[in-house]
Amino acid sequence: MTMTTFSKNKLGKILSTPESTLLKVLGVRAGKDFIMKVTQPFGGPVIIEIDNRKIAISQVVANEILVAEC
Amino acid sequence: MSCHEINKRIDPNSKYKILLMGNPNVGKSVVFSKYTGIEAITANYPGTTVSYSVGNIVHENEQASLIDVPGTYSLEVTSEAEDIAKEMLNSGADSIIAVLDATNLERNLNLAFEILEYNIPTVFLLNMVDVAERKGIMIDAKKLSELLGAPVIPGVAVLGRGLNRLLDNAYKIINKEQPRHIELSQDEKWEKAKKIANIVQTKEDVSQDRKKNFWEKIDNLTVSPWPGLPIAIATMIGAMGLIVGGGKALRAVLLLPLFNNYYVPFMEGLVGRFVSPGLLYNILVGELGFLIKGVEWPIALVLPYVFFFYIVLSFLEDSGFLPRLGILVDGVMQKIGLQGGSIIPIFLGYGCAVPAILGTRAATSEKERKIISTIVPLCVPCVSQLGALVVLLGDHSFMLVLAVLAISFLVMFIAGRVLDKVLPGKVNPIILEVPNLLQPNMTALFRKVRMRLKHFILEAELPMILAIGFASLMFETGALIRFGEIISPLVVNWLGLPQEASIVLILGIVRRELAVLPLLDMGLGIRQLLVGGVVAMFYMPCVAVFGVLAKEFNFRFALKIALLTTVVALFIGGIIHQVFNLFALIGVA
Known part of the structure; x- marks a missing residue:
């Protein structure tokens, strides 16, 4: 499943991400665990928690991130 | 312009050049300020430092130039600020102080490896160990130093902890033989970062042992649409109330009585002793005398609003509220071709367009930079202009201020949509780290307010006095009347303003509030106030903003913005007047 369809407040694992230096350096890499916090309205970003940090990721990008439940 | 950018020249007396590097928002500028005494602007969001600054440090009688390099997550360039960081490294240094965030070691190690590959002697500051400990993260700095092949000093920069040892090491390692670091691929670096982080750090779950403070409690709430959006709206209304209410109170209770009862009689008396009534006397202390208006306008009228605005801006910056606002409004920002993170430079534009345009260096695409750098000079009033508008319009009706602001938002929306369609390229979608919500340190906050106020007074006063002197001369010699004709x-037929209002079109070029303040004493009616406010709101950028646009882009771009803003200001102002006329003609108003 993609990150945008992942349930709120659940722990997940990232399977693959699109090629993006910014995603990598913010910790959004394959193999990392994350918690889905919230999705913003009007097409706004999803907020995930990774390494105790909150990261906002556009839904366009989050749609390309494949994840699985832990 | 100069006050917005700190020194960039390396002192020729400096024996060494030391770079200060690290991820964004890890406290580099705090270290820089502590060492050099230069007060760099700090804030709680990534991308505060978008340009490098140079300061001098002396240690054991040897002077070095310390360069505060913009924060970068990686040396793979994604923004202009990161490009600057890479250029600084390529130009060479005698040593590097690299700041690591102890609360997020793994991520910071990636940049550490990239820096080490340059084989320049490096010392690491493991910063914020106190916050890490509170979160249950303990790091073995000695072990980390062994694994990195470079000294690692644990510390807390804001409290000055570890900074003496750090500087000592930054000097000691110069010219010392360092272990050579071989180049690794990106994937190998991440693997190595994970491995080292696992070896040197231990984590305890302390979430049960510790009571959360107020800021930690609302941290999560402020990123959720509910109640995040109502909190954001309430914060903005509260901020506006404080700026307008506080400014008005300070102006009425303290500054205007002081000015009218003490300053004006004193100045008139003083000038009257040396100059007999006539042209020179009027230019100095007459109706538009620059010794009177040059103090009344910037200090007695505008400064109170500037003061409260800076308190609000500094509070929002230091608390980490601005990136949250960016996340909440991302959906709306997309409609005008931007992304939520763009709200930070736009918000800075309400202070001054110069740092806002410089702040766009953190943007990841040229298109985003250009959209922001167009809409800020066009429809974001700077604080001095906003203060002047509140004085001009707010004294009649606060609704007039709201009307002008509403028109500015509408134009921002339209301009953003048009620019999105017209400009080539694309704006990268939001990927943004949300810093923790923190209680601002009041001492640091007021230091920042003081520094900004000092800049405001220094920057506003001289051009203001010169411009008013010029206006006064035009007024007294009758040149203004001829120009008005x-x-x-x-001015009269299209905008419906009195002929003498033509002066604002000249003075507005010098400073934006000067497109507003001369209208104060012209006895304008409510419709004229609205037209005057709107024209001033959109009118061309001041000289300093024009200069920064030419420098950051090119002269042609700056010229286009000046032309666009002038046309939009006169067009919208005129349309409003003509619509009022039409209503009057058909008997509606």
Whole structure:
């Protein structure tokens, strides 16, 4: 499943991400665990928690991130 | 312009060049300020430092130039600020102080490896160990130093902890043989970072042992649409209330009585002793005398609003509220071709367009930079202009201020949509780290307010006095009337303003509030106030903003913005007047 369809407040694992230096350096890499916090309205970003940090990721990008439940 | 950018020249007396590097928002600028005494602007969001600054440090009688390099997550360039960081490294240094965030070691190690590959002697500051400990993260700095092959000093920069040892090491390692670091691929670096982080750090779950403070409690709430959006709206209304209410109170209770009862009689008396009534006397202390208006306008009228605005801006910056606002409004920002993170430079534009345009260096695409750098000079009033608008319009009706602001938002929306369609390229979608919500340190906050106020007074006062002196000369010699006659079709017929209002079109070029303040004493009616407010709101950028646009882009771009803003200001102002006229003609108003 993609990150945008992942349930709120659940722990997940990232399977693959699109090629993006910014995603990598913010910790959004394959193999990392994350918690889905919230999705913003009007097409706004999803907020995930990774390494105790909150990261906002556009839904366009989050749609390309494949994840699985832990 | 100069006050917005700190020194960039390396002192020729400096024996060494030391770079200060690290991820964004890890406290580099705090270290820089502590070492050099130069007060760099700090804030709680990534991308505060978008340009490098140079300061001098002396240690054991040897002077070095310390360069505060913009924060970068990686040396793979994604923004202009990161490009600057890479250029600084390529130009070489005698040593590097690299700041690591102890609360997020793994991520910071990636940049550490990239820096080490340059084989320049490096010392690491493991910063914020106190916050890490509170979160249950303990790091073995000695072990980390062994694994990195470079000294690692644990510390807390804001409290000055570890900084003496750090500087000592930054000097000691110069010219010392360092272990050579071989180049690794990106994937190998991440693997190595994960491995080292696992070896040197231990984590305890302390979430049960510790009571959360107020800021930690609302941290999560402020990123959720509910109640995040209502909190954001309430914060903005509260901020506006404080700026307008506080400014008005300070102006009425303290500054205007002081000015009218003490300053004006004193100045008139003083000038009257040396100058007999006539042209010179009037230029100095007459109706538009620059010794009177040059103090009344910037200090007694505008400064109170500037003061409260800076308190609000500094509070929002230091608390980490601005990136949250960016996330909440991302959906709306997309409609005008931007992304939520763009709200930070736009918000800074309400202070001054210069740092806002410089702040766009953190943007990841040229298109985003250009959209922001167009809409800020066009429809974001700077704080001095906003203060002047509140004085001009707010004294009649606060609704007039709201009307002008509403028109500015509408134009921002339209301009953003048009620019999105017209400009080539694309704006990268939001990927943004949300910093923790923190209680601002009041000492640091007021230091920042003081620094900004000092800049405001220094920057506003001289151009203001010169411009008012010029206006006064034009007024007293009758040149203003002749100029007014020439552009009368525009000012009187199209805009419906009195002929003498033509002066704002000249003075507004010098400073934006000068497109507003001369209208104060012209006895304008409510419709004229609205037209005057709107024209001033959109009118061309001041000289300093024009300069920064030319420098950051090119002269042609700056010229286009000046032309666009002038046309939009006169067009919208005129349309409002003509619509009022039409209503009057058909008997509606």
